[in-house]
Amino acid sequence: MIGTEQPIIELKKVSKRYARDILALDEVDLKISKGEFVFLTGPSGAGKSTLLKLLYLAERPTSGSINIEGLDLSGLSRSQIPQLRRKIGVIFQDFKLLHNRSVFENVALSLEVLGFKREQLTKRVKQVIEGVGLGDKLYRKVIQLSGGEQQRVAIARAVVNRPPIILADEPTGNLDRKRTREVVALMDELNARGATIVFATHDETLFRNTHRRVILLENGKIKED
Amino acid sequence: MPFGIILKRAFRDIRQNLVTHLMTTLVVVLTCLIFVFFNLFSINLQRIADHFGKELAIIVYLKKDVSQEKVPVLYQKIVSIKGIKEVKFVSSEDAFKRLERYFSNEREILAGVDPTFLPPAFEIQIDKALYNPNRVKEIAKEISKWNEVDKVQYGKEWVDRLENFSKMVRTALIFCAALLLVTAAFVVSNTIKLTVYARQDEIEIMRLVGATNGFIMGPYLVASLLQGLLGSGAAVVLAFLAYSYLIKAFGNSSFWESLHLQFLPAENIISIVVVSGLFCTLGTAMALRRFLKL
Ligand SMILES: Nc1ncnc2c1ncn2[C@@H]1O[C@H](COP(=O)(O)OP(=O)(O)OP(=O)(O)O)[C@@H](O)[C@H]1O
Numbered sequence: 001m002i003g004t005e006q007p008i009i010e011l012k013k014v015s016k017r018y019a020r021d022i023l024a025l026d027e028v029d030l031k032i033s034k035g036e037f038v039f040l041t042g043p044s045g046a047g048k049s050t051l052l053k054l055l056y057l058a059e060r061p062t063s064g065s066i067n068i069e070g071l072d073l074s075g076l077s078r079s080q081i082p083q084l085r086r087k088i089g090v091i092f093q094d095f096k097l098l099h100n101r102s103v104f105e106n107v108a109l110s111l112e113v114l115g116f117k118r119e120q121l122t123k124r125v126k127q128v129i130e131g132v133g134l135g136d137k138l139y140r141k142v143i144q145l146s147g148g149e150q151q152r153v154a155i156a157r158a159v160v161n162r163p164p165i166i167l168a169d170e171p172t173g174n175l176d177r178k179r180t181r182e183v184v185a186l187m188d189e190l191n192a193r194g195a196t197i198v199f200a201t202h203d204e205t206l207f208r209n210t211h212r213r214v215i216l217l218e219n220g221k222i223k224e225d
Numbered sequence: 226m227p228f229g230i231i232l233k234r235a236f237r238d239i240r241q242n243l244v245t246h247l248m249t250t251l252v253v254v255l256t257c258l259i260f261v262f263f264n265l266f267s268i269n270l271q272r273i274a275d276h277f278g279k280e281l282a283i284i285v286y287l288k289k290d291v292s293q294e295k296v297p298v299l300y301q302k303i304v305s306i307k308g309i310k311e312v313k314f315v316s317s318e319d320a321f322k323r324l325e326r327y328f329s330n331e332r333e334i335l336a337g338v339d340p341t342f343l344p345p346a347f348e349i350q351i352d353k354a355l356y357n358p359n360r361v362k363e364i365a366k367e368i369s370k371w372n373e374v375d376k377v378q379y380g381k382e383w384v385d386r387l388e389n390f391s392k393m394v395r396t397a398l399i400f401c402a403a404l405l406l407v408t409a410a411f412v413v414s415n416t417i418k419l420t421v422y423a424r425q426d427e428i429e430i431m432r433l434v435g436a437t438n439g440f441i442m443g444p445y446l447v448a449s450l451l452q453g454l455l456g457s458g459a460a461v462v463l464a465f466l467a468y469s470y471l472i473k474a475f476g477n478s479s480f481w482e483s484l485h486l487q488f489l490p491a492e493n494i495i496s497i498v499v500v501s502g503l504f505c506t507l508g509t510a511m512a513l514r515r516f517l518k519l
Pocket residue numbers: 018019022023024042043044045046047048049050051093202
């Protein structure tokens with residue numbers, strides 16, 4: 001299957017330079033097929049977050065081209081960006097939650113921008129929040145939650161609209177063993193339902209005993225694939 | 226576009242920044258109030274000018290001893306003068322009746338006055354199309370030479386001045402309108418910018434989860450539209466209350482009544498409200514476009 005099918009994510013000679021002396025990504029070539037579950041790993045500062053940011057268009061590459069679902073991102077107009085982002089669920093390393101809003105409101109945001117009807121929205125949001133184990137804290141403000149709980153809100157928001165692509169940036173960074181296993185299991189389940197997943201982490205135990213593809217980034221270059 | 230959610234967000238925004246939004250609306254009210262008063266002044270000035278322009282043309286007072294039979298002859302003579310549109314004879318009695326009507330509330334003033342003390346007169350309307358001040362002067366001079374004529378008055382000059390003044394006021398009104406509208410739009414868009422500034426994080430997150438610009442801007446546009454509509458609406462209502470109060474307090478004197486004052490016509494009110502709403506929304510849209518780098 002791989003090789004014959006058009007990759008869902010494709011990077012060609014992608015470089016990202018933040019400043020003259022900060023080269024975060026250096027001519028990265030990468031293909032990810034539809035339905036794949038890929039671990040992206042490497043030491044801190046290797047460029048994992050940068051790579052993901054380029055995919056959801058928070059940053060633009062300095063050079064090289066990126067294709068998602070056959071769409072060349074460099075040719076994307078500003079008005080097309082929202083359409084792309086709706087296909088990508090992102091779990092941000094810094095969560096990016098609204099601290100003064102409830103868990104429910106934060107997760108609901110993903111569906112509100114899609115114009116979901118209230119009833120359906122409520123049902124789905126509650127279901128997903130229960131899925132990450134926060135069913136008893138639906139109307140708590142995010143600021144009153146622990147770091148691990150906030151991380152799970154971020155996960156819930158990323159997956160509630162069932163995007164075909166999920167980019168997870170250290171989604172287990174604040175979680176204990178048990179919660180970490182739960183999150184990985186959740187990703188497995190979403191992957192089994194067809195979602196393509198890019199999972200950035202420097203926690204080797206997550207992929208050591210799996211057969212999953214692991215991409216090792218170091219100093220902005222792919223060291224191992 | 227999920228309009229229900231946009232409305233909900235707009236009202237939540239307004240609730241959470243109620244004081245700021247109220248202050249802004251107040252500024253819109255004041256701005257529109259200035260404009261409404263100007264407009265009211267201008268419209269009524271024009272009405273007064275029109276009114277007197279019709280009533281006062283040339284008045285030919287006859288000597289008191291002129292006999293009734295002479296009247297039709299004089300009438301014919303006047304009508305035959307070029308540039309005259311209408312001639313009306315006002316007898317002493319008619320003139321006195323008018324006076325009585327004029328002083329309806331203070332009739333005692335006229336008690337014991339001889340009803341024929343006023344001289345009979347011709348009221349001459351000049352054809353507007355042919356009107357020019359020199360011609361009026363000529364006609365007046367000519368008529369004043371007649372034997373039967375006591376005195377000729379032509380009050381057009383001050384009506385002209387009034388009309389010129391009213392034109393000036395109207396020009397000033399247009400300038401003032403433009404200035405005030407820009408001010409209102411500026412203040413409203415600035416308030417919205419402050420609100421947006423306080424919500425930058427939220428806007429960034431909304432964008433990251435795929436919100437369109439319309440979805441992000443919608444609530445702010447709704448809020449400024451409301452401010453524009455409510456502000457101008459309140460201004461019109463306040464102006465009307467003030468106007469009604471003044472009319473009630475002074476308006477029952479005959480002098481005031483003779484001015485035939487009126488409040489703004491409906492089409493003016495509608496345009497003020499619509500334009501105010503439009504400008505506030507547009508101002509905000511432009512400010513947001515730049516601010517959000519859309
Ligand atoms: N906005 C930015 N401006 C300038 N430099 C940046 C910016 N973001 C990242 N960098 C730099 O780019 C390099 C790669 O950063 P990145 O965040 O992609 O690393 P990472 O692999 O995600 O690290 P971590 O595991 O700590 O999250 C680092 O050297 C970082 O300092």
